[in-house]
Amino acid sequence: MLQLVIFLATIAPVIQGSIRVLQTQGYKVTRPRRQVLGVLEEAQKSLSPYDIQKVLRKRGKYLNHVTIYRILNLFCRLNLAHKVLSVGGFVKCTMDKKEGCHRLLVCRCCGALQEFADDELCQRERKLAQNSGFHTEYHLSESLGICSDCSKKQ
Numbered sequence: 772m773l774q775l776v777i778f779l780a781t782i783a784p785v786i787q788g789s790i791r792v793l794q795t796q797g798y799k800v801t802r803p804r805r806q807v808l809g810v811l812e813e814a815q816k817s818l819s820p821y822d823i824q825k826v827l828r829k830r831g832k833y834l835n836h837v838t839i840y841r842i843l844n845l846f847c848r849l850n851l852a853h854k855v856l857s858v859g860g861f862v863k864c865t866m867d868k869k870e871g872c873h874r875l876l877v878c879r880c881c882g883a884l885q886e887f888a889d890d891e892l893c894q895r896e897r898k899l900a901q902n903s904g905f906h907t908e909y910h911l912s913e914s915l916g917i918c919s920d921c922s923k924k925q
């Protein structure tokens with residue numbers, strides 16, 4: 772179920788996939804959205820809206836950070852990107868559509884991210900919340916710890 776966050780050079784096809792998601796959900800593929808997607812796609816680590824702004828500025832493009840933040844929130848809603856809760860930055864989603872919310876495992880040594888989804892886990896959480904009369908819309912959770920590479924080195 773685990774899928775490593777791998778940043779390969781195969782950028783274009785993945786962006787195409789994200790663009791397709793935007794289109795099928797009825798969102799326009801505006802130039803700012805395409806630019807933010809591109810930056811996320813190439814990133815080696817999670818990025819804040821200001822980081823993204825900086826990368827774009829180096830390329831002679833300017834987006835204000837409110838616009839970038841709005842775009843990131845949209846991407847998160849569509850599961851194209853995720854917020855790394857413990858860091859506050861954003862990363863591109865690495866999974867194809869999976870049942871259940873996408874969750875991150877964050878290595879506190881090297882910062883590596885892994886992503887998984889488990890619908891049974893979601894259902895169980897939803898049921899627990901229901902016991903308190905709470906209706907869950909989505910889950911945010913991540914695990915902090917040490918990745919397998921780093922634990923081998925220790």
Ligand SMILES: [Zn+2]
Pocket residue numbers: 850853863864865866873886
């Ligand atoms: Zn994801």
Ligand SMILES: [Zn+2]
Pocket residue numbers: 878879880881882883917918919920921922
């Ligand atoms: Zn690690």
Ligand SMILES: [Zn+2]
Pocket residue numbers: 871872893894909910
């Ligand atoms: Zn869920």
